[in-house]
Each structure stands twice: as C-alpha cells, then as structure tokens.
Amino acid sequence: MVRIHAGQPDFFLSQGHFMNDWQIQTRASECQGCGRRFSDRQPYHTLLWADADAGRYRRQDVCPECWETRYRQEARTRPEVVSLWRGVYEAPPPPREPIQRDAAESLLRQLCERGDPRYRSAVYILAVMMERKRLLRVKEQFWRDGCRIFVYEHTRTGDVFTVQDPALKLSELDEVQREVARLLEQGLPPAGSDPGSDPGATGETGTEAAMAAPDAPARP
Ligand SMILES: [Zn+2]
Structure with a gap:
C-alpha cells in the first residue's frame, strides 16, 4: 500500500523545515482516536504524519471504527499523511526478564x-x-x-x-x-565528538559485525 502524493516533495521543501528522518515510533497500546485499549490480535490502522513544524514524523494507531468514521477520509485528503498501513496488535508478553537486544x-x-x-x-x-x-x-x-x-x-x-x-x-x-x-x-x-576522528580503528575488518554487514544493500 505504497502511496506517493503528487506534489508532496514541493510541499515540504516550501515549508523549509528540516525533518529528522531517523526515528523510532513505538506502537500504541490504545486507539489514538477514541482511547480504547487494543485487545490482543485485534487489527488496527496506522497513519504516519509528517509534522513539518516539529520536524518529525508522528505515528498514529487507530482502531477500525475510528478508521472508518474519521481517519480513512483524513488519510485520503491530508497531504501530511505520508504513509499508512494495517497491522495486528499483539499484547506484550508479561515482563519476566529484561529484553535481550541484539x-x-x-x-x-x-x-x-x-x-x-x-x-x-x-x-x-x-x-x-x-x-x-x-x-x-x-x-x-x-x-x-x-x-x-x-x-x-x-x-x-x-x-x-x-x-x-x-x-x-x-x-x-x-x-x-x-x-x-x-x-x-x-x-x-x-555527542559532539567527531565520528570520523578515529583513523586507527578503520583497518579492523575482522569483527563479526563486519562479516554480518550486507555486501550490497542497494535496492532495486
Ligand atoms: Zn478508536
């Protein structure tokens, strides 16, 4: 469901705002339209808004009812909605042990x-x-x-x-x-230090990380 708004790049260029293009947006546990909690395995809709004033993207997860009554129309008419998709909510597992992150x-x-x-x-x-x-x-x-x-x-x-x-x-x-x-x-x-100021380490390529790095991430 890829959508590209005609004229969208111009819209943002003309605003002259910097957008931070690297962001994390966590999934909401309740509908951000009506506030009702999502139940396990229930479908939801996500809208990704480009908030030019704040210079960031804003994710909005809504329930199917709110989608039908309000957001389907907004997604179609508001140019700030740059992306949208459907998902299935999964209730987080009970917190027993700290999440092991890669x-x-x-x-x-x-x-x-x-x-x-x-x-x-x-x-x-x-x-x-x-x-x-x-x-x-x-x-x-x-x-x-x-x-x-x-x-x-x-x-x-x-x-x-x-x-x-x-x-x-x-x-x-x-x-x-x-x-x-x-x-x-x-x-x-x-923060503030120069990431490229460590020439002594650049010769090291034998780490697992380098091995795992993709050799050709270019996409068709
Ligand atoms: Zn709702």
Missing part, C-alpha cells in the same frame, strides 16, 4: 535518538542488517524531497523506524561498513 538493534536505537545526520549511512546499514536477521521488515516506503524513506517495522514489538535511504555508492560501502563495525565494537562516541 547489538545492532541497540546501536540503531541509539543512533535514531541521537539524530545526527553524520550517521545517516550507518543507520541504513544497521536497518538492512536487522532486516536480514528478520528483526525488521520494510512496511512502507515513500519519497520526500527526492529521498526515499523506508518505514521499517520491528517484527516482535511493532516499533517503527523511519530510515532514509542514503543512496550509497558501491565505492562508499566499505567505509560505511567499517564505521558500523567500529560502532558495534566500541560503542557510540559522546
């Missing part, structure tokens, strides 16, 4: 929270790595300002990651993979 997932979440455009390519590579591990799947994609944005959904939690396609050239791939391997090994440097 190293790539932890790093991706950190980078999304940081929102530093210097990590644009690393974010994309991590998302592709997680897609190959079936931790993420591409739910939607849309275009904005000439850039492709992937909407990735976490297969277990339903969290949504919006990730910009950096349109990597093959010649840039090695360097980005080394950067990702370095980040996985050494962690994210403190």
Whole structure:
C-alpha cells in the first residue's frame, strides 16, 4: 500500500523545515482516536504524519471504527499523511526478564535518538542488517524531497523506524561498513565528538559485525 502524493516533495521543501528522518515510533497500546485499549490480535490502522513544524514524523494507531468514521477520509485528503498501513496488535508478553537486544538493534536505537545526520549511512546499514536477521521488515516506503524513506517495522514489538535511504555508492560501502563495525565494537562516541576522528580503528575488518554487514544493500 505504497502511496506517493503528487506534489508532496514541493510541499515540504516550501515549508523549509528540516525533518529528522531517523526515528523510532513505538506502537500504541490504545486507539489514538477514541482511547480504547487494543485487545490482543485485534487489527488496527496506522497513519504516519509528517509534522513539518516539529520536524518529525508522528505515528498514529487507530482502531477500525475510528478508521472508518474519521481517519480513512483524513488519510485520503491530508497531504501530511505520508504513509499508512494495517497491522495486528499483539499484547506484550508479561515482563519476566529484561529484553535481550541484539547489538545492532541497540546501536540503531541509539543512533535514531541521537539524530545526527553524520550517521545517516550507518543507520541504513544497521536497518538492512536487522532486516536480514528478520528483526525488521520494510512496511512502507515513500519519497520526500527526492529521498526515499523506508518505514521499517520491528517484527516482535511493532516499533517503527523511519530510515532514509542514503543512496550509497558501491565505492562508499566499505567505509560505511567499517564505521558500523567500529560502532558495534566500541560503542557510540559522546555527542559532539567527531565520528570520523578515529583513523586507527578503520583497518579492523575482522569483527563479526563486519562479516554480518550486507555486501550490497542497494535496492532495486
Ligand atoms: Zn478508536
């Protein structure tokens, strides 16, 4: 259900706002139209709004009733709705033990929270790595300002990651993979420091992370 609004890139360009294209949006546990709690296995509809003033995307999960009575119409008429899809709500399991997160997932979440455009390519590579591990799947994609944005959904939690396609050239791939391997090994440097200021580590490619990194994340 990919939709591309005619004129949408112009709409955002003319607003002159920066959009943070790396975001995590958790799935709501109740309808964000009427407030009723979702029950296990019930279907829901998601609208992804581009909030130009806030410079971010906003996810809205609504129940089928609210979808029919209100949001189906809004999705059709409001240009700020850049993407929409249907899902099935799964009640979270009882919290018995801390969630074991994959190293790539932890790093991706950190980078999304940081929102530093210097990590644009690393974010994309991590998302592709997680897609190959079936931790993420591409739910939607849309275009904005000439850039492709992937909407990735976490297969277990339903969290949504919006990730910009950096349109990597093959010649840039090695360097980005080394950067990702370095980040996985050494962690994210403190905000404000230069991520490229560690030339001593760039020669290391023998880590598991580098092996697991995709060799050709370019998409058709
Ligand atoms: Zn509702």
